[in-house]
Amino acid sequence: MRLCHAQLPQRVGAFPLPHPAPAHPFDDDKLKEECGVFGIVGVADAANFVALGLHALQHRGQEACGMVTHDTETGFHSARRMGIVRDNFTSSEVMATLPGEIGIGHVRYSTAGSKGQTAIRDVQPFFGEFSMGGAALAHNGNITNAASLRRELIERGSIFQSSSDSECIIHLMARSMGRSIPDRVEEALRKTEGAFSIVAMTRTKLIGCRDPRGVRPLVLGRHGDGWILASETCALDIIGADFIRDIAPGEMVVISADTGVESYFPFRQKSSRFCIFEHVYFSRPDSILGGRSVYETRESIGRELAREAPVDADLVCPVPDSGTPAAIGYSAESGIPYGMGIIRNQYMGRTFIEPSEQIRNMGVRLKLNVNRALIRGKRVVLVDDSVVRGTTTRKIKEMILDAGAAEVHFRIASPPTAWPCFYGVDTPQREKLLAATMSEEEMRQHLNVDSLKFISLDGLYRAVGESGGRDPAQPQYCDACFSGEYPIEPADMIEQGFQLKTAAE
16 A cells, blocks of 8 residues: 655646745734645536635635645646736636546645744645555644654654645545545544545545534535535535535545435434634624524624623724724714725735845735725724733824724623634644733723723623523533633643633632
């Protein structure tokens, strides 16, 4: 059995790899999703559909993107690139190297592996050549026992070619005695812990799987005779596909153009703990999560926030773009007029010139500008999705005051982020999270604003459709970043010295 990770060398095409776009110097105060996945089977020119799907999922990762397809005559084809989809998978000559009627793709923001410095070897999908044929795999989430698995696999002779936790799955598949690729995927995932939404492919089959807690999203769609798996429904919309249903927690589907969808539940059933922050920030507002519009949920969060934390003010303004739906809800519930007090420079993106020190000192003004005519003399409520380190929040407050605002009040559409996430989200170390070391009043003083209020955890649950709020005995969502209660033990991090929440906390 020969295990091969890396680009398929013979048929990728000799196109130069672009340098990754420089990270935005002022986006370090937001939680970052790890990645998005997309797969399709049963359509001509699958690569074009994959490219469109990845483009719709670009918000889930901008460091790198990759794709694998299979053609019945010429076999597997692969391309992995640094940077965003539109810079890599739009030219006809690149897409011509990716023929076939089945394909999967991945957009990456690193959490495990070379964090913040993605190398081409870490870009997914990963590929393996097995005795029964080749297979490729793309993963959204984080394997919490990856370090121990990696040590064990290396001791048994495996040679890793990336720093990604996801490569463990390929090596586990190689050691499996399963008679088919789906059997080997299943056996490999039985040995992994953590959060995983997997899209994999063989020569003829598309495979999807979610971990038993269903932490990360995965949906099923249909396009004519073709079937799609994707992280979000917005990736179905862009290709005109119909949303069929969510892949259930712990479910594995094996799909082919001939037999359609076969569904299995190979793991021991556990209570669902979907990531509640998908509702708050990660997912696109035009997606559907669990049968609910993300946009409508965020507007409901704003309404709940207005009921919990009213304030006398003249204007409600979002911190664009993530705070916009919640700000609209806050305005509607409070009766305070809504206005675009902050304007986002839509052309800033991640392809801006490498900032000089002088430009860096301009702070968020490269990205955001205050609408002075609207702000001047007003008591302003600024609505944002979260406060992580607080650095951007302080800069925005200063801009608002410089523009002549009489008062600045922050309303945050999530509870205080006091704990790191180990399930596929890039979170700073706990001591760097403002809420981990300060009370709400201490944060208000640190940010030097007239008032600061976060939605309560119960209020957030009500806004996402849980009328009774959060069940403390068995929470309906994963809310570890707020509560410190981890539904899946972060074994690797505990081994490295991470301290779980104590009873006193």
